[in-house]
Amino acid sequence: MDAKLIDFTDFAQARAELGTDFVRILGYFKEDGTKSVAAIEEAMRARNATALVLPAHTLKGESRQFGAERLGDMAEEIEMVARRCVEYHESPEELIEIVVALRGCFAETIAALEADSNPLVTRRPGGFGRRLEPTQGLTRL
Template sequence: MSYQQADLVNWTDFARTRSELGAAFLRILGYFREDGVKSIAAVEEAFRARNAAALVSPAHTLKGESAQFGAYRLSAMAEEIEMTARRCVETREGPDELIETVVALRPCFTETLALIDRDASPLVPRRPATFGRRVDAPTFGRAG
């Protein structure tokens, strides 16, 4: 499956990670944000230098951290960069074929974090899912 077909965020896995991390969730999410910014900058810099070997480590880091939060599209993009860069190192080729993926990496990271932040914000009220009529829904036409 190509990264374009992967979910931006798999909310089931995201919820599982959130539950497993408990009180540490927001702190670890902050690390993901910081590490992601650094990893993407390193990937972009290595690509500009056409240094396939320098692409491997930051892409590998981004792949694992993204998958932890259910950010599968970002993880798949990072994996494509990592695996292609490893092949380029072995064959002594430049990583030019990665241009589209490298260019799309930062916007994907930004979009992913916006979704995660919206869900992770302690200010966003979370209501339990209900089926049928909402319990707190106003009753029109009847005295309540």
Template sequence: MSFEGGILVDRNALARARSELGTGFVRILGYFREDGTKSVVAIEEAMRKDNAAALVIPAHTLKGEARQFGANPLAALAEKIEDHARTCVEHHDSPQDAIEDVVALRPLFLQTLAVLERDANPLAVRRPGGFGRKAG
């Protein structure tokens, strides 16, 4: 599962988060990196243990944090895993049907994180035609 940078992150939602978080943006992004990594590990471990209940909270957490930054494909995948896990818990089923989604989660998280961190870099060029350059 591969996405273009513009599709991975909703630029308007990211700009809104940056504006709302102000100087705390980079710190909160760091929390997302740490918490997101923990959530992905917990989801993978829960899947290995065939434990639907253990999938719910980390998938829910990742979904909410991804949405905060406009990372909609990541949020949607985490929500799909969460919803599947909740259904499995209700029906006392194995979550194994979500294996493809769980396998796709880590690469999508890493791709998304790379886009967010690149955008958060104060040295990154954000717009073509910056200071002293003619807009193309």
């Protein structure tokens, strides 16, 4: 996948829109995403294209809400190929590689989202408590 892991512009927008509910909703995404990934893996083991569609669709939408581009793109590919397989009565075996990679991408995505959501993490150098160099900040007149 060529998409970046997280689009932090979309992530910041979601954080601003969700306000104080952000951490709770992120927790729901983690729980729901874990279930969706497991359902996708189970459907793939059963070679059941129909059972791939809904969890992939759900994971796609929730991922994109948080700016999780790569995960959203992977889920979309699974959903679209699974829909085609249902329509043409084909086995979804071409999805094996992406389904195998899905759990790792989900874990990496959750780790990145949680790390950036932690209020104790310094996000940018030069924040509160940074010592100013003699040439920075206030000067005596």
